[in-house]
Amino acid sequence: MIDPRDGAPEDLLTFARGLGVGDHAVRRLLTAIVGRGIDDRGEWGRSFQVPRRLSDHFADLPRLRLDRVVTSATDGFQKLRFLTSDNLALETVIIPLHKPGAVSLCLSSQIGCVMGCVFCATARMTARRNLSTWEIVDQWVQARDLARQGGRRATGAVFMGMGEPFLNYDRVIAAAEILRCPYAGQTAAAGITISTVGLVPEIDRFTNEGHRFRLSISLGAATDEKRQRLVPVAARTNVAEVMAAARRHALSRRDRVMLSYVCISGENVGEDDALALGRLIGDTPVRLDLIDVTDPTGHFLPPSDAEMSAFRDALTRHLGQPVVRRYSGGKDIQAACGTLAGLV
Ligand code: SF4
Numbered sequence: 001m002i003d004p005r006d007g008a009p010e011d012l013l014t015f016a017r018g019l020g021v022g023d024h025a026v027r028r029l030l031t032a033i034v035g036r037g038i039d040d041r042g043e044w045g046r047s048f049q050v051p052r053r054l055s056d057h058f059a060d061l062p063r064l065r066l067d068r069v070v071t072s073a074t075d076g077f078q079k080l081r082f083l084t085s086d087n088l089a090l091e092t093v094i095i096p097l098h099k100p101g102a103v104s105l106c107l108s109s110q111i112g113c114v115m116g117c118v119f120c121a122t123a124r125m126t127a128r129r130n131l132s133t134w135e136i137v138d139q140w141v142q143a144r145d146l147a148r149q150g151g152r153r154a155t156g157a158v159f160m161g162m163g164e165p166f167l168n169y170d171r172v173i174a175a176a177e178i179l180r181c182p183y184a185g186q187t188a189a190a191g192i193t194i195s196t197v198g199l200v201p202e203i204d205r206f207t208n209e210g211h212r213f214r215l216s217i218s219l220g221a222a223t224d225e226k227r228q229r230l231v232p233v234a235a236r237t238n239v240a241e242v243m244a245a246a247r248r249h250a251l252s253r254r255d256r257v258m259l260s261y262v263c264i265s266g267e268n269v270g271e272d273d274a275l276a277l278g279r280l281i282g283d284t285p286v287r288l289d290l291i292d293v294t295d296p297t298g299h300f301l302p303p304s305d306a307e308m309s310a311f312r313d314a315l316t317r318h319l320g321q322p323v324v325r326r327y328s329g330g331k332d333i334q335a336a337c338g339t340l341a342g343l344v
Contacts, residue, residue, distance in 0.1 A: 002057070002058060002059055003058060003059070003061060003062075003134050004029055004030070004033060004058055004061075005033060005034065005061070005133060005134035005137045005138070005178065006132060006133045006134045006174075007133060007174050008173070008174040008177035008178065009026070009030060009177055009178060009181045009183070009184065010177070011174070012026050012029075012030070013026050015057075016054055019053055019054060019057070020053070021051060021053060021054045025049070025050055025051055025054055026054070027183040028044075028048040028049060028050055028183075029044060029048065029050045029054065029055070030178070030181060030183040030184040031048060031183045031184070032044045032047070032048040032050065033061065033184075034137060034141060034178055034181075034183075034184035034185055035183060035184055035185075035186065037141045037142075037144075037145055039060070039061040039063065041055045041058070041060070061134070062085060062134070063138055063142075064082035064083065064084060064090075064135060064138045064139065064142065065082060065083045065084075066080060066081075066082055066142055066146075067081045067082060067083045067089070068080070068081040069081075069146065070333045070335075071333070072329065072330045072331075072332050072333050072335065073332055074329075074331070074332055075096065075329040075330065076096045077093060077094065077095060077096065077329045077330025077333065077335045078093065078094040078146070078330075078333075078335070079091055079092070079093050079094075079330060079333050079334070079335040079340075080092045080093070080094070080139075080142070080143055080146065081342060082138075082139065082142070084111070084135065088111045088128055088129075088342075089111075089342030089343075090108045090111050090131065090135075090139070090161075090162055090342060091108060091161060091162060091335075091340040091341075091342055092105060092106065092107055092108060092139040092140075092142075092143050092161060093105070093106040093161065093330060093335045093340070094106075094143055094146065094147055094152075094154075095158075095329070095330075096152075096329075097155065097156070099155075101151060101152050101153055102152065102153055102154075102155045102156075103147050103152045103153070103154055103155070104154070104155065104156035104157060104158055104191075105139070105140055105143045105144065105147075105154050105156070105157045105158070106157075106158050106160050106161045107136055107139050107140060107157055107158070107159055107160075107161050107175075108131060108136075108139065108161035108162035108163055108340065109130070109131055109136060109159055109161065109162070109163040109164070109165040109167075109168045109171070109172050110127070110128075110129070110130050110131060110162060110163025110164065110167065110168055111125070111127075111128040111129055111131065111162060111163070111342070112125040112126055112127030112128050112129075112162070112163070113125070113127055113162065113163045113164055113167075114127045114164075114167070114233065115164050115167075115197050115231065115233045115234055116231075116232050116233045117197065117220065117230065117231045117232075117233075117234070117338070118229070118230055118231075118232070118300070119230065119262060119264065119293050119295045119299075119300045119338055120338040121295075121296055121334070121338060121339045121340060121341040121343075122162045122163065122338070122340055122341055124341065125162075125341050125342065130163075130167070130168040130171060131163070131168065131171065132171060133171040133174045133175045133178070136171065136172065136175035137175050137178050137179070137185075140154075140157060140175075140179060140185065154187070155187070155191055156187060156191035156192065156193070157176075157179055157185075157187055157191065157192045157193070158192075158193045158195065158216075159172055159176070159192075159193065159194045159195055160193070160195045160216070160337065161340055162340045162341075162342070164196060164197055164199070165194050165195060165196060166194075166196040166199040166202035166203070166206075167199070169202050169205070169206075172194060173206075173209075173211065176189075176192050176194065176211075176213050179192055180192060180212075180213070189211070189212035189213050190212065190213075190214060192213045192214065193213065193214040193215070193216050193258070194206070194213050194214070194215055194216070195215075195216040195217075195218060195260065196215070196216070196217055196218065197217075197218045197220065197231055197233075197234040198217055198218065198219065198220075198231075198234045198237060198239075198242040198245075199234070199237075200237050200241050200242060200244075200245045203215070203217065203242075203245040203246070203248075203249060204245055204248065206249070207245070207248055207249040207252050207253075208252075214258060215249055215257065215258065216258040216259070216260050216289070217242065217245075217246050217257065217258070217259050217260070218231075218259075218260045218261070218262065219239065219242070219259055219260070219261050219277075220234065220235070220261075220262065220268075221239075221267075221268045221273065221276075222239065222268075222273055222276035222277040222279075222280045223239065223276050224238050224239055226267070226268055226273075227239055230262075230264070230267070230268070239280060240280070243280050243281065243284065246259065246284060246286070247284040250284055250285050250286065255285070256285040256286055256287045256321075256322070257284065257285070257286050257287075258286070258287050258289060259281070259286050259287070259288050259289065260288075260289040260291055260326070261277075261288060261289065261290055261291065262291050262292075262293050262337070262338070263290050263291065263292055263293060263302060263303050263308065263311070264293045264300045264301070264302070264303070265293075265300075265301040265302060265303045265304065265307060266301075267300065269303045269307055269308065269311040270311070270314075271310075271314045273311070273314075274311060274314030274315045274317070274318045274319065275314070275318045277315065277318065277319055278315075278317075278318030278319040278320075279318075281319060281321070285321070286321050286322075287321070287322045287323075287324060288315070288319065288321065288322070288323045288324070289324050289325075289326040290308075290311075290312075290323060290324070290325045290326065291325075291326045291328050291337055292328055293338065294328060294331055294336035294337060294338055294339050295338070295339075296334060296339055308325070312325075
């Protein structure tokens with residue numbers, strides 16, 4: 001291990017024990033690096049009593065270069081663009097929450113994405129690579145610190161930025177473990193949401209490993225025919241199999257599984273779509289989050305108020321489970337869901 005942010009805290013503890021270093025020193029190191037954002041090794045020793053025989057194993061910690069910050073004039077969303085050491089751009093979003101002063105941080109897990117969802121700007125980028133664990137954690141640290149400067153507190157994190165998190169499973173889970181660690185990110189597991197467009201083996205792995213992070217499964221549509229059009233790569237697995245994995249997750253956690261559904265005018269918000277959703281989901285306990293599509297090309301449009309209202313009525317009849325309309329903000333700065341492409 002050459003970077004203490006490049007594995008789960010448990011990995012760092014194992015590494016340190018191999019050096020004969022006690023767990024307390026590891027906790028202090030995590031507090032310094034992640035909790036306080038200090039990357040000066042001298043400071044780790046002076047202020048946090050991290051022994052040299054641990055800190056000497058770590059090279060100077062690389063950082064992402066914060067290249068640009070833009071703030072929405074309409075709703076206060078902020079988008080941060082970072083550059084990696086190989087000069088690739090990635091984006092992170094600070095999302096204001098209803099509770100005054102609280103924000104959630106939307107993190108990227110890959111640069112580009114091979115899933116090819118037709119309404120998504122990330123899919124139109126060249127898919128470059130997975131982010132390392134430290135690159136994910138550093139997004140969080142720098143966005144948290146920027147929020148702090150404005151007197152705000154990061155209370156949650158969502159893996160809904162650039163990329164399909166479950167295509168970078170190990171690093172995403174390790175990063176989430178660092179965020180939830182009480183000595184590092186100090187974020188409750190229930191405040192960390194990992195999103196997937198429906199990779200069944202990884203959903204099952206996540207379920208079987210017993211993580212307490214929240215899972216959000218994005219359906220795209222309720223029928224295979226529509227999914228093939230909207231989320232073509234994910235649709236290689238039929239939607240009934242995705243739903244079966246969602247059901248296994250819900251039953252294992254004894255909780256509702258969160259499904260998200262990008263709403264597109266004239267495409268997937270009709271009476272027939274509500275009926276298909278009701279049939280697909282059946283009695284699996286879910287919470288359905290409806291998100292208006294934001295497509296910078298203007299090809300896909302969000303439903304009108306009347307269309308959305310009729311769709312919600314139809315869902316009440318055919319699904320009869322909690323439905324939430326999730327706000328996807330920062331539209332004026334291309335920070336909304338599906339608009340991150342490293343361009344602003
Ligand atoms: S919506 Fe998510 S999974 Fe689909 S292409 Fe965009 S980043 Fe990838």
